Amino acid sequence: MEFSSLNRHSYRWVGLIISLTGIAIFSMLLVLDFRYVENWEEKIFIINHYIIILGLVLLSYSLEKTEDERIRTIRFRMLRFSQLLTISGLIGYAAITILDRVEFNLYIIFYIIEAALILYQFLFRLFLRTNPAWIFRETPTRKAKSIIPVVCLIFLIGWLIYAIIEFKI
Amino acid sequence: MQNSLKVERARNNISQAELASRLNVSRLTIHSIEAGKFNPSVQLALKLARYFNVTVEDLFMLEDEDL
Numbered sequence: 001m002e003f004s005s006l007n008r009h010s011y012r013w014v015g016l017i018i019s020l021t022g023i024a025i026f027s028m029l030l031v032l033d034f035r036y037v038e039n040w041e042e043k044i045f046i047i048n049h050y051i052i053i054l055g056l057v058l059l060s061y062s063l064e065k066t067e068d069e070r071i072r073t074i075r076f077r078m079l080r081f082s083q084l085l086t087i088s089g090l091i092g093y094a095a096i097t098i099l100d101r102v103e104f105n106l107y108i109i110f111y112i113i114e115a116a117l118i119l120y121q122f123l124f125r126l127f128l129r130t131n132p133a134w135i136f137r138e139t140p141t142r143k144a145k146s147i148i149p150v151v152c153l154i155f156l157i158g159w160l161i162y163a164i165i166e167f168k169i
Numbered sequence: 170m171q172n173s174l175k176v177e178r179a180r181n182n183i184s185q186a187e188l189a190s191r192l193n194v195s196r197l198t199i200h201s202i203e204a205g206k207f208n209p210s211v212q213l214a215l216k217l218a219r220y221f222n223v224t225v226e227d228l229f230m231l232e233d234e235d236l
Contacts, residue, residue, distance in 0.1 A: 068194035069210050070201055131197055133206040 012062035019055025022048055049110040056117035074127050077135055082120035171230045175203045177221045192216050
């Protein structure tokens with residue numbers, strides 16, 4: 001069976017080292033209340049977030065030592081969940097920023113991506129060991145099928161209520 | 170879907186880990202198939218049947234709800 005779209009298993013360790021180094025530097029910068037030459041402080045933080053995300057992506061898209069179809073199924077389901085979480089987070093944050101409820105902050109975008117990737121890692125490792133039966137079910141239950149349309153409908157109704165109140169339509 | 174993998178494994182006196190190693194899958198994959206949690210692909214089903222020298226139908230059986 002071919003898994004050519006994923007990195008070799010050894011990349012997992014490279015990804016782990018890169019992301020842990022990034023997280024360690026980030027923690028150190030925060031703890032030491034790092035101050036550098038003007039305009040550089042922010043650049044260091046941004047580069048550091050890029051390093052963390054790069055490491056987490058390498059970690060997420062690397063093969064396991066013994067790769068098989070069960071692992072591939074769990075990975076696919078968890079990556080799909082992680083992707084949904086990232087898109088929802090980014091759209092949600094964009095929506096509240098557009099509505100002028102909060103000021104746009106680039107770091108929030110980084111935090112959303114990093115949180116989704118870390119959560120993916122946690123759930124993927126957890127389900128690899130616990131092996132829950134529901135994760136392998138081919139057809140989702142009726143209840144699970146209706147979750148996304150219901151969430152979209154609630155979001156749409158919320159948006160309409162907001163628009164009616166705010167803009168007095 | 171039901172399967173007789175555990176029976177065949179016992180008959181051939183082979184552990185989950187050993188079978189997993191022979192078929193190049195993880196031990197938990199064999200465990201999941203035996204427990205009926207995970208349905209293997211046609212490729213893996215054929216590999217298992219070939220290993221135990223039985224037909225796929227002898228190893229995996231459809232239940233009424235699958236029909």
